[in-house]
Amino acid sequence: xxxxxxxxxxxxxxxxxxxxxxxxxxxxxxxxxxxxxxxxxxxxxxxxxxxxxxxxxxxxxxxxxxxxxxxxxxxxxxxxxxxxxxxxxxxxxxxxxxxxxxxxxxxxxxxxxxxxxxxxxxxxxxxxxxxxxxxxxxxxxxxxxxxxxxxxxxxxxxxxxxxxxxxxxxxxxxxxxxxxxxxxxxxxxxxxxxxxxxx
Amino acid sequence: xxxxxxxxxxxxxxxxxxxxxxxxxxxxxxxxxxxxxxxxxxxxxxxxxxxxxxxxxxxxxxxxxxxxxxxxxxxxxxxxxxxxxxxxxxxxxxxxxxxxxxxxxxxxxxxxxxxxxxxxxxxxxxxxxxxxxxxxxxxxxxxxxxxxxxxxxxxxxxxxxxxxxxxxxxxxxxxxxxxxxxxxxxxxxxxxxxxxxxx
Amino acid sequence: xxxxxxxxxxxxxxxxxxxxxxxxxxxxxxxxxxxxxxxxxxxxxxxxxxxxxxxxxxxxxxxxxxxxxxxxxxxxxxxxxxxxxxxxxxxxxxxxxxxxxxxxxxxxxxxxxxxxxxxxxxxxxxxxxxxxxxxxxxxxxxxxxxxxxxxxxxxxxxxxxxxxxxxxxxxxxxxxxxxxxxxxxxxxxxxxxxxxxxx
Amino acid sequence: xxxxxxxxxxxxxxxxxxxxxxxxxxxxxxxxxxxxxxxxxxxxxxxxxxxxxxxxxxxxxxxxxxxxxxxxxxxxxxxxxxxxxxxxxxxxxxxxxxxxxxxxxxxxxxxxxxxxxxxxxxxxxxxxxxxxxxxxxxxxxxxxxxxxxxxxxxxxxxxxxxxxxxxxxxxxxxxxxxxxxxxxxxxxxxxxxxxxxxx
DNA sequence: CATGAATGAGTGTTCATTCAT
DNA sequence: GATGAATGAACACTCATTCAT
Numbered sequence: 001x002x003x004x005x006x007x008x009x010x011x012x013x014x015x016x017x018x019x020x021x022x023x024x025x026x027x028x029x030x031x032x033x034x035x036x037x038x039x040x041x042x043x044x045x046x047x048x049x050x051x052x053x054x055x056x057x058x059x060x061x062x063x064x065x066x067x068x069x070x071x072x073x074x075x076x077x078x079x080x081x082x083x084x085x086x087x088x089x090x091x092x093x094x095x096x097x098x099x100x101x102x103x104x105x106x107x108x109x110x111x112x113x114x115x116x117x118x119x120x121x122x123x124x125x126x127x128x129x130x131x132x133x134x135x136x137x138x139x140x141x142x143x144x145x146x147x148x149x150x151x152x153x154x155x156x157x158x159x160x161x162x163x164x165x166x167x168x169x170x171x172x173x174x175x176x177x178x179x180x181x182x183x184x185x186x187x188x189x190x191x192x193x194x195x196x197x198x199x
Numbered sequence: 200x201x202x203x204x205x206x207x208x209x210x211x212x213x214x215x216x217x218x219x220x221x222x223x224x225x226x227x228x229x230x231x232x233x234x235x236x237x238x239x240x241x242x243x244x245x246x247x248x249x250x251x252x253x254x255x256x257x258x259x260x261x262x263x264x265x266x267x268x269x270x271x272x273x274x275x276x277x278x279x280x281x282x283x284x285x286x287x288x289x290x291x292x293x294x295x296x297x298x299x300x301x302x303x304x305x306x307x308x309x310x311x312x313x314x315x316x317x318x319x320x321x322x323x324x325x326x327x328x329x330x331x332x333x334x335x336x337x338x339x340x341x342x343x344x345x346x347x348x349x350x351x352x353x354x355x356x357x358x359x360x361x362x363x364x365x366x367x368x369x370x371x372x373x374x375x376x377x378x379x380x381x382x383x384x385x386x387x388x389x390x391x392x393x394x395x396x397x398x
Numbered sequence: 399x400x401x402x403x404x405x406x407x408x409x410x411x412x413x414x415x416x417x418x419x420x421x422x423x424x425x426x427x428x429x430x431x432x433x434x435x436x437x438x439x440x441x442x443x444x445x446x447x448x449x450x451x452x453x454x455x456x457x458x459x460x461x462x463x464x465x466x467x468x469x470x471x472x473x474x475x476x477x478x479x480x481x482x483x484x485x486x487x488x489x490x491x492x493x494x495x496x497x498x499x500x501x502x503x504x505x506x507x508x509x510x511x512x513x514x515x516x517x518x519x520x521x522x523x524x525x526x527x528x529x530x531x532x533x534x535x536x537x538x539x540x541x542x543x544x545x546x547x548x549x550x551x552x553x554x555x556x557x558x559x560x561x562x563x564x565x566x567x568x569x570x571x572x573x574x575x576x577x578x579x580x581x582x583x584x585x586x587x588x589x590x591x592x593x594x595x596x597x
Numbered sequence: 598x599x600x601x602x603x604x605x606x607x608x609x610x611x612x613x614x615x616x617x618x619x620x621x622x623x624x625x626x627x628x629x630x631x632x633x634x635x636x637x638x639x640x641x642x643x644x645x646x647x648x649x650x651x652x653x654x655x656x657x658x659x660x661x662x663x664x665x666x667x668x669x670x671x672x673x674x675x676x677x678x679x680x681x682x683x684x685x686x687x688x689x690x691x692x693x694x695x696x697x698x699x700x701x702x703x704x705x706x707x708x709x710x711x712x713x714x715x716x717x718x719x720x721x722x723x724x725x726x727x728x729x730x731x732x733x734x735x736x737x738x739x740x741x742x743x744x745x746x747x748x749x750x751x752x753x754x755x756x757x758x759x760x761x762x763x764x765x766x767x768x769x770x771x772x773x774x775x776x777x778x779x780x781x782x783x784x785x786x787x788x789x790x791x792x793x794x795x796x
Numbered sequence: 797c798a799t800g801a802a803t804g805a806g807t808g809t810t811c812a813t814t815c816a817t
Numbered sequence: 818g819a820t821g822a823a824t825g826a827a828c829a830c831t832c833a834t835t836c837a838t
Contacts, residue, residue: 022312023309023310023311023312025224026312028810028811028812029811029812029813030811030812038819038820039819039820039821040812040813040820040821041813041814041815041818041819041820041821041822042818042819042820042821044812044813044814045818045819049812049813050811050812050813105309106308106309106310106311107309109304109305109309109366110222110304110305110306110308110309110310111222111305111309112222112305112369113221113222113225121370121371123370123372149383149387150380150383152364152367152372152373152380153360153364153380153383153384153387154387155363155367156359156360156363156364156367156384157356157359157360157363157384157387157391159359159363160355160356160358160359160360160361160362160363160364161352161355161356161359161360162359163359163362163363164354164355164356164358164359164362165351165352165355165359167308168351168354168355170311171320171322172320173322173351174351181349181351181352184348184349184352185352185355185356188348188352188353188356188391188392189391191390191391192356192387192388192390192391193387203801206801227827227828227829228828228829228830229828229829237802237803238802238803238804239803239804239829239830240801240802240803240804240805240830240831240832241801241802241803241804243829243830243831244800244801244802248829248830249828249829249830420710421707421708421709421710423622424710426831426832426833427832427833427834428832428833436798436799437798437799437800438799438800438833438834439797439798439799439800439801439834439835439836440797440798440799440800442833442834442835443797443798447833447834448832448833448834503707504706504707504708504709505707507703507707507764508620508702508703508704508706508707508708509620509703509707510620510703510767511619511620511623521768521770547781547785548778548781550762550765550770550771550778551758551762551778551781551782551785552785553761553765554757554758554761554762554765554782555754555757555758555761555782555785555789557757557761558753558754558756558757558758558759558760558761558762559750559753559754559757559758560757561757561760561761562752562753562754562756562757562760563749563750563753563757565706566749566752566753568709569718569720570718571720571749572749579747579749579750582746582747582750583750583753583754586746586750586751586754586789586790587789589788589789590754590785590786590788590789591785601822604822625806625807625808626807626808626809627807627808635823635824636823636824636825637808637809637824637825638809638810638811638822638823638824638825638826639822639823639824639825641808641809641810642821642822642823646808646809647807647808647809
């Protein structure tokens with residue numbers, strides 16, 4: 001059974017690469033299977049449909065990203081350092097797995113119809129990732145370093161700036177070495193979140 | 200000739216509504232034309248292709264949004280007030296024309312293949328909108344209210360948080376009345392941008 | 399009424415040029431009318447349908463060609479000279495009106511469905527041209543210069559070689575100046591038609 | 598792999614029949630596939646496009662015809678007998694496979710746009726057939742039975758008369774039994790080609 | 797007579813999914 | 818489990834023809 005999971009991951013990685021580059025609708029099952037040298041029919045032994053493959057792919061990505069972030073939340077460092085680490089880890093991730101982040105932003109966030117079942121809009125698929133951000137924020141508030149605010153607003157600030165930078169990076173307008181942006185971003189996020197006195 | 204432009208706008212609005220709701224690839228030309236009671240063939244008297252219609256649609260949206268924002272930049276108010284106005288106008292726009300904002304985020308930002316011509320990636324299509332944000336930032340810097348930072352980072356902070364809120368709004372997790380978020384968002388953006396002394 | 403016929407001819411010439419170059423099915427009514435600066439709707443005041451325009455066009459061509467050939471049949475020269483003249487006139491015609499000959503061979507002879515009405519296959523459209531060849535042959539037989547043979551066979555020999563040369567000319571494999579082929583073709587046709595003693 | 602070629606041939610035969618009867622542009626892919634009981638999509642597993650099917654079809658025809666003619670060129674008989682055999686074999690072919698010959702004349706020779714790639718005009722598709730005629734002519738010249746003439750002219754004489762007879766046959770103006778024309782045609786071709794003394 | 801926008805049936809092609817081998 | 822041929826619904830786009838102006 002371990003073997004089956006391995007093959008599933010191989011397929012997911014192939015799908016991620018193609019979906020993120022060409023988009024979901026411009027990628028065919030044949031493309032995905034040819035890339036890893038298996039037959040079209042075989043693919044269906046692992047995933048019942050193309051849509052399902054897309055769902056599994058997003059879970060794969062968010063879990064991977066969440067794991068990286070979870071280490072930070074468990075560290076015994078200041079909230080500011082956590083944010084800095086957060087940004088850094090995220091940027092390393094972008095550079096190491098651009099196709100995963102691209103997939104997240106370009107396929108998952110933009111193709112509702114693929115991930116929504118009736119009323120529930122597959123938000124749970126990114127839960128692992130969202131949870132880690134929530135922990136970060138709540139810890140900061142608990143330690144009185146962060147001002148208590150509406151969660152969605154704070155969440156949007158953090159994920160928004162990272163998302164926008166990701167997008168600009170995809171558009172090739174940023175410097176190749178993303179690390180040069182880390183300090184400023186950290187600074188902005190921290191200023192936005194922290195309680196007045198902090199300054 | 201005025202008449203032709205009017206009809207084009209009718210088609211664009213129909214397309215915007217459907218593209219933003221169902222996605223570009225799940226919307227057929229027949230859907231768009233049926234919605235406004237014209238024939239499929241007629242559509243092609245106004246736009247040479249579906250792709251072209253998508254391009255014209257994004258220009259329509261960004262121009263519309265840019266016009267609203269341009270008023271603010273010309274006002275004689277403090278930078279903080281400008282940001283507050285910016286957020287407010289943006290939220291009003293979301294509530295009034297949700298399909299336009301959705302189109303911007305879900306179709307334009309996520310379907311590169313539709314807007315890219317070879318190397319040039321149709322970034323110019325959103326230029327009007329980006330320009331207004333740039334003016335806001337530069338004015339703040341000139342008036343020593345904002346810290347001088349890398350443009351892309353600042354741009355990402357502002358557009359990122361607005362984009363993320365838009366996304367959450369689309370997911371129906373926010374309060375219906377978005378106005379309750381304005382103050383907090385303005386505060387965060389302002390804190391992130393302003394020079395230390397400001398606090 | 400003279401004026402109407404003139405306009406009809408203008409349209410026919412436009413159609414001939416496009417049909418012969420691009421084929422009937424790859425030429426649109428819009429192409430034909432744009433080429434001469436009239437509107438699509440106007441075209442339909444002169445010809446009730448595209449098919450009808452094709453029929454009128456072929457009649458225009460065969461009549462034009464037949465007129466040229468008829469002069470030869472009325473001359474008081476030997477049959478051999480008539481054949482030489484025939485070939486010469488035909489080649490001059492090809493060079494002067496390549497689109498007409500092309501139309502004849504590429505559209506008329508090859509698109510039965512356009513010119514056939516139920517059982518009758520629009521053969522009459524080329525009648526003028528065929529008639530002149532028949533006169534040439536019959537005269538030769540009457541004067542005992544040509545052997546009496548089945549008409550269709552003789553007709554095929556003459557029109558066949560001219561047609562094949564036309565085709566090769568269209569394929570650009572022949573010398574630009576077609577006149578260099580006249581003597582040999584005349585010689586071959588004459589030898590094939592004439593009575594044994596002639597040699 | 599043998600099996601795939603067999604299926605391709607079945608499709609080609611279906612296409613040949615329909616293209617030759619209705620023309621290329623009046624035959625749909627659905628027509629072709631329905632005729633042999635396969636699905637539209639299946640067709641595309643064998644030929645990437647309708648155009649491509651047309652090209653493969655003409656190659657199929659010319660190869661088939663060339664094979665028949667090649668036997669004659671290898672026989673040890675006089676040139677006159679070869680011509681007679683040539684005409685006979687051709688006429689048998691017409692009667693046995695009228696759709697193939699019709700396809701050759703009505704689709705291949707008349708729809709340049711289908712077979713031309715940029716400058717090269719798919720002449721090679723009929724190469725096998727043309728080659729056999731060239732061999733016949735050159736042999737005759739080598740054996741001093743045929744007068745040395747420009748190749749294109751001689752080629753036009755032979756293929757022209759056969760083509761014209763084919764056309765008339767398609768128009769149903771000839772006797773059903775084409776064999777009655779063989780002798781006269783052979784005689785005419787031979788007289789046209791042979792050196793004067795020969796008579 | 798002239799115009800050109802509107803029509804809508806028609807076509808080549810794609811592709812997720814199935815299933816016999 | 819693996820294969821890849823078969824399926825057929827779906828869709829972008831075309832274009833001859835009409836007709837209100």
